Amino acid sequence: QQPVQSPQAVILREGEDAVINCSSSKALYSVHWYRQKHGEAPVFLMILLKGGEQKGHEKISASFNEKKQQSSLYLTASQLSYSGTYFCGTVKMGSGGSNYKLTFGKGTLLTVNP
């Protein structure tokens, strides 16, 4: 089942913050976050494993609440280069090893204006 992302779109001014949420109805093993620029392939940002961990990548960080099966991506002090579509990808519990595959949400379009 496809994870649900919210919001669908967000417009920011440079320097503002944003939060993108991803929730699943299934027990999750891990959550991935990717960013896709227009016309390009998605690029991996970070992976969060069960255990409620939090990770950071420059001014982009994320958290994973395994009890709620929810993950959030935090973008602070946004830059023009942050514009793009952000996808979360989830791996169901029990999908390790040979059955490891990502199910992606529909994406969140982030636009950062000067």
Added chain:
Amino acid sequence: SQTIHQWPATLVQPVGSPLSLECTVEGTSNPNLYWYRQAAGRGLQLLFYSVGIGQISSEVPQNLSASRPQDRQFILSSKKLLLSDSGFYLCAFLWRYHGYTFGSGTRLTVV
């Protein structure tokens, strides 16, 4: 370092024609390989994945097929394309906790 190559970058094919898209990986052995399709303005739909030579799992029943003739080669095929097969096709490999690395993609337009 691991790299992934995918070609061609763009393709325009008539309805009913065959299709072959190729993807190769370098710098790693026995990777998990994946084919995704992205319709215009939409999310990523998993089509096939493979954990080894000759091992293909299909996620969506359709007129596409996949093969893995060599450890680091993954091929997506169709005998007869439909208009609905248009989209952005992405090959990816999984590198443990570094997530997916995607190829540059093939933009297919069926006319």
